[in-house]
Amino acid sequence: MYQFNYHRPTSLADAETLFSGAEDPKFLGGGHTLIPTMKQRLASPSDIIDLGAVKELGGISVSAGILSIGASVRHADVAASPDVRKFIPALADLAGWIGDPLVRHRGTIGGSVANADPSADYPAAILALGATIHTTKRTIPADAFFTGMFETALESGEIIAKITFPSADNAAYEKFRNPASRYAIVGVFVAKTASGVRVAVTGAAPSVFRQTEMEAALTKNFTPNAVAAIKVSADGLNADLHATAEYRAHLVTVMAKRAVARALA
Amino acid sequence: MSAIAKALDKVEAKAKKIAAHLMEAAADDIEFKDGKFTVAGTDKSLSFPEVSLAAYVGHKFPTHEIEPGLKETAFYDPLNFTFPSGCHICELEVDPETGVVTIERFTAVDDFGIIINPMIVEGQVHGGIAQGIGQAMLENGIYSEDGQLLTGSYMDYTMPRAGDLPSFTLGLTTTPCPSNPLGIKGCGEAGAIAAPPAVINALTDALKIRDFTMPASPERVWRAANASRLAAE
Numbered sequence: 001m002y003q004f005n006y007h008r009p010t011s012l013a014d015a016e017t018l019f020s021g022a023e024d025p026k027f028l029g030g031g032h033t034l035i036p037t038m039k040q041r042l043a044s045p046s047d048i049i050d051l052g053a054v055k056e057l058g059g060i061s062v063s064a065g066i067l068s069i070g071a072s073v074r075h076a077d078v079a080a081s082p083d084v085r086k087f088i089p090a091l092a093d094l095a096g097w098i099g100d101p102l103v104r105h106r107g108t109i110g111g112s113v114a115n116a117d118p119s120a121d122y123p124a125a126i127l128a129l130g131a132t133i134h135t136t137k138r139t140i141p142a143d144a145f146f147t148g149m150f151e152t153a154l155e156s157g158e159i160i161a162k163i164t165f166p167s168a169d170n171a172a173y174e175k176f177r178n179p180a181s182r183y184a185i186v187g188v189f190v191a192k193t194a195s196g197v198r199v200a201v202t203g204a205a206p207s208v209f210r211q212t213e214m215e216a217a218l219t220k221n222f223t224p225n226a227v228a229a230i231k232v233s234a235d236g237l238n239a240d241l242h243a244t245a246e247y248r249a250h251l252v253t254v255m256a257k258r259a260v261a262r263a264l265a
Numbered sequence: 266m267s268a269i270a271k272a273l274d275k276v277e278a279k280a281k282k283i284a285a286h287l288m289e290a291a292a293d294d295i296e297f298k299d300g301k302f303t304v305a306g307t308d309k310s311l312s313f314p315e316v317s318l319a320a321y322v323g324h325k326f327p328t329h330e331i332e333p334g335l336k337e338t339a340f341y342d343p344l345n346f347t348f349p350s351g352c353h354i355c356e357l358e359v360d361p362e363t364g365v366v367t368i369e370r371f372t373a374v375d376d377f378g379i380i381i382n383p384m385i386v387e388g389q390v391h392g393g394i395a396q397g398i399g400q401a402m403l404e405n406g407i408y409s410e411d412g413q414l415l416t417g418s419y420m421d422y423t424m425p426r427a428g429d430l431p432s433f434t435l436g437l438t439t440t441p442c443p444s445n446p447l448g449i450k451g452c453g454e455a456g457a458i459a460a461p462p463a464v465i466n467a468l469t470d471a472l473k474i475r476d477f478t479m480p481a482s483p484e485r486v487w488r489a490a491n492a493s494r495l496a497a498e
Contacts, residue, residue, distance in 0.1 A: 176363060176483075179403060179423045179482065179483065180403075180419060180420055180421050180422060180423040180424075181419075181420040181421070241407055241415055241416065241421055242421075242482070242483075242484070243483075243484055244484065247484045247487060247488075250487070251363065254362045254363055
């Protein structure tokens with residue numbers, strides 16, 4: 001790890017001021033991606049601005065039919081939150097299944113979403129539920145947020161403040177885990193909300209994506225059988241030591257089918 | 266272990282001579298049992314620590330007859346190898362949709378001859394089976410074509426973890442080994458040797474195929490389970 005300056009602001013305004021005054025700054029959430037990357041010397045920011053003490057970024061609340069989760073809320077706190085468990089149980093289940101206990105007690109929803117790892121779990125829920133990302137500058141709908149592998153619509157210096165979710169009639173997440181790292185090889189989140197049925201797939205491609213053919217089939221008939229025969233193309237999907245693109249494509253259908261079954265259970 | 270047993274026999278014989286002097290008896294009348302030296306037919310007794318202390322205090326006995334100390338050396342050259350044997354049975358389930366293999370039951374009965382510490386023997390068998398299941402289902406060192414290790418960390422190299430394993434059912438038969446004085450046999454590698462064929466034979470039985478190259482990782486099992494359908498596509 002190279003040398004850097006460490007800052008721990010307590011307000012968003014201070015965090016933004018620090019960012020604009022630094023040479024090559026990075027915001028720090030739970031640090032579970034940034035710090036390993038720095039240890040490997042693949043990143044060498046001049047300044048780390050730790051958002052952990054920024055009060056505006058904490059807290060979970062439900063009001064007027066909308067669930068709001070602050071950006072610095074940790075995965076374990078989402079998993080255990082009575083509000084989340086009551087409002088969108090599938091989201092609490094997903095959070096309780098991220099990584100391992102160490103990751104769940106350090107990693108934050110804002111950090112995960114801003115990083116947009118192709119095998120991260122939260123992006124699937126955010127896209128499938130049609131969540132909204134609230135930043136220091138604007139609100140970004142989920143459909144416009146994830147733009148590529150580790151790429152989002154966030155601009156330099158823009159901080160995610162909170163993420164808001166509408167309620168879901170039925171929702172569930174199923175993932176097929178890498179046997180070594182336990183990251184999602186394929187994760188599928190299905191959600192039936194007031195604005196329709198959505199199916200979001202993570203792990204399979206460079207970025208989370210919606211499977212529109214399955215959405216159309218589930219809109220007509222929200223049952224596992226509706227998606228069981230839908231074959232997903234392997235074109236453009238990820239391939240690694242543990243899963244070829246063809247296998248990932250197959251798993252998208254299997255996980256979608258199981259997610260629908262779980263959503264109805 | 267046999268050399269230790271031989272050396273201990275020598276220590277016991279010498280300690281008996283010293284005990285005989287201390288208790289004013291003939292060495293042939295000294296019995297050693299449960300850590301105590303006793304004179305046959307009397308209530309006289311000395312503990313092993315008492316005799317071993319006396320062994321290093323020369324004036325307690327005639328040192329021109331018995332050399333002080335209780336240190337002995339033994340050398341043992343085995344007459345033959347030891348031949349532990351056993352039977353390991355694996356029962357597993359395959360999810361044909363994903364290729365995930367779950368071990369439902371694993372039963373092992375081994376013959377390690379005479380067992381000195383059953384608890385650590387059981388631990389050795391547990392560890393060996395875990396390693397064997399890891400080899401059969403999970404572990405795979407993969408290199409790129411130009412020689413770069415691709416499975417260089419536990420993010421890619423799959424070590425067996427507790428969640429990958431069932432609780433084992435273990436049993437023993439005991440046939441003393443004839444080629445060493447203690448009747449003991451090796452046990453450390455039993456699980457590591459027996460588990461891979463047990464797991465892979467269960468898998469080939471489940472899939473009705475003749476052969477399967479380890480490791481039985483999900484995609485490879487999925488391909489084997491759906492070989493005819495995948496070939497048709």
